[in-house]
Amino acid sequence: MALIVHKYGGTSMGSTERIRNVARRVAKWHDAGNQIVVVPSAMSGETNRLIGLAKEIMPQPDPRELDMLASTGEQVSVALLSMALQALGKQAVSYAGWQVAIKTDSAFTKARIQSIDDAKVRKDLEAGKIVIITGFQGVDNDGNITTLGRGGSDTSAVAVAAALKAQECLIYTDVDGVYTTDPRVVSDARRLDKVTFEEMLEMASLGSKVLQIRSVEFAGNYRMPTRVLSSLTDPMIPLEEEAKSGTLISFEEDTNMEQATITGIAFSRDEAKITVLGVPDKPGIAYQILGPVADANIEVDMIIQNQSVEGKTDFSFTVPRGDYARTMDVLEKSVKGHITPTSIVGDTKVSKVSVVGVGMRSHVGIASQMFRTLAEEGINIQLISTSEIKISVLIDEKYMELAVRALHKAFDLEKAN
């Protein structure tokens, strides 16, 4: 008997008819002798509907109240799924995040999970019940409802799986796995049977959108095998077939590193670039610039500092485009006066394209191949950033699709290795 966590997205939970299908699939796994915990998202459109109501009231609603509001979407889902399982003759019980309890910090609208108390859930599972827990939300130490931000249900699912030491966390979604790049951009993108945690982390963080980045971090920290698979198949397909479908994020040592060079091309459209020009090149500068940005809970992605010239340097970084105006406000208040930069400039029409693969380090030609391909398409590179397993470039957003297609082809990703 295995303990398995299922996560279903908003599309899968989009109507009572679809919720009944989710229930049939879950019941199939339970019938096979597994203990099952389900973490569903809100019904598709519901979170947007709720946030729309809030925006009708005021453009910048208070984050605590926004979480109070938005968290109701998942609560509706868990109750309906519990009923649907009961309608199939299963024992089921639903919990909101605070009931489990999923404890988080108090960063409303982007809280982070700190702990999960598994006692209640274990007791229910041992009594033969299917347990359904709201994704996306938790409770802080003062008893306030928090949410984890968009896509947070993935994180909840993996965190619950880790807390319960589940055998596998299955993320059911409307794509059937992780691809070498987005099939909407490159039509012959290929599904990967398996990716390493590190590759998935880069793919997710760079905007592949299959899994939320924090869920991958959780999977990595707890070495929780996590599978991305389709919720669009017939719920009654044989369990053995379903259990092997999709893409497994694996923690096994890759025995084939020499062959697997490039895994995929990731991209992120909605980036914004900020450059602080002419700052003194001395210790603490990076912290003085980014500290206040981090304190404002803005996620910084690429960070580039060039060689200084005459004791001055330029400091660039990227943030999600939606946080651009707020970041500029923060810098205006915090940086000016302290470090007297020449000026602060920004660009909101930039996108990031990345080449990802664990085998990259041992193949020195990858970077030059990437830069040559972009040059041949006449695409100017604005920033470059590299890690052990990826090379990212920031380019004009209008060339993003072109860059992704050209790179996918240049690295032969349409062919199985």
Place this chain on the structure above:
Amino acid sequence: MALIVHKYGGTSMGSTERIRNVARRVAKWHDAGNQIVVVPSAMSGETNRLIGLAKEIMPQPDPRELDMLASTGEQVSVALLSMALQALGKQAVSYAGWQVAIKTDSAFTKARIQSIDDAKVRKDLEAGKIVIITGFQGVDNDGNITTLGRGGSDTSAVAVAAALKAQECLIYTDVDGVYTTDPRVVSDARRLDKVTFEEMLEMASLGSKVLQIRSVEFAGNYRMPTRVLSSLTDPMIPLEEEAKSGTLISFEEDTNMEQATITGIAFSRDEAKITVLGVPDKPGIAYQILGPVADANIEVDMIIQNQSVEGKTDFSFTVPRGDYARTMDVLEKSVKGHITPTSIVGDTKVSKVSVVGVGMRSHVGIASQMFRTLAEEGINIQLISTSEIKISVLIDEKYMELAVRALHKAFDLEKAN
């Protein structure tokens, strides 16, 4: 500085525009130096929408899961109202029932409030915040969300007012007070400036539908002055005028009892009558019949037992029409075999009409006046039940409006006393 509790119904909370109006009204009361707690209902239609989703899943959803589902409606309301107050520059904070905490028993879908911890709310009020608390719901000792049943937000509001020892509880609704009878049935029904708690209890329990019966019980138990007033007035009308509008449920000794004879004509359309025929007339019979009905959480209203004949008697009672089938099931299982009645008969096409007034006891002619009026209209009386301040009769439902109109006229209720 007074502490005032406001309660707003679903119609008042029916759109973000209306929620903004509620916020303006609440802010006006706060501006005048009062501490304000607001208990809003779910947006109109929302509870029905949620229960509709549940019924799509299964006809008889599990009560625990139904409460998990239905309680989200009020959570949406409190968050939106808090935002609307913040948009007006007020400090506001919303709480779900479990956060306060409003502790209830575990009778899902019809839970009863056991205690309210006022510490958190007092602290917020003292800090100048307006506190918004979900109506309709609480949490049981095991941390499950419970709801109080339809109309439960009134009860929550009065219970919160009592726990906080508020000066007054204002129930804003889509009628402008308590009338001598339903103005939709009798066009010249008259609004009462003041009713006693006992009269209101009879008016509410008999179906006047202005306030939920349990909220009146709470008001009575805690002697909480409670005012029913209109939410449809301009939110910015002078506070002095608003504070005196509507109908006050008062706990002052009535100094004018000789004059105030009949306060109003209450009625309840959706009744069902059950008669257990030919039961032995011995101690314990009433309990043997009604005990199992009460255990099934069915509310029994009128109870009539006639003089026995040859050691046998007939036992009649009424229940809400929606509980009729379930009541018959319960009786079928519990009564037969134990007390061997001749038969159990029922009628679901009955309504109750009551004449209510604290001055009734000192005016012996009221009953005969009532019975004569009904006789003159050719209306047969099926059951009669009396209390200190009311006389109720059960009649064929098709004569209900006729009876109410005739009695309203017979007692001159269109004229101010």
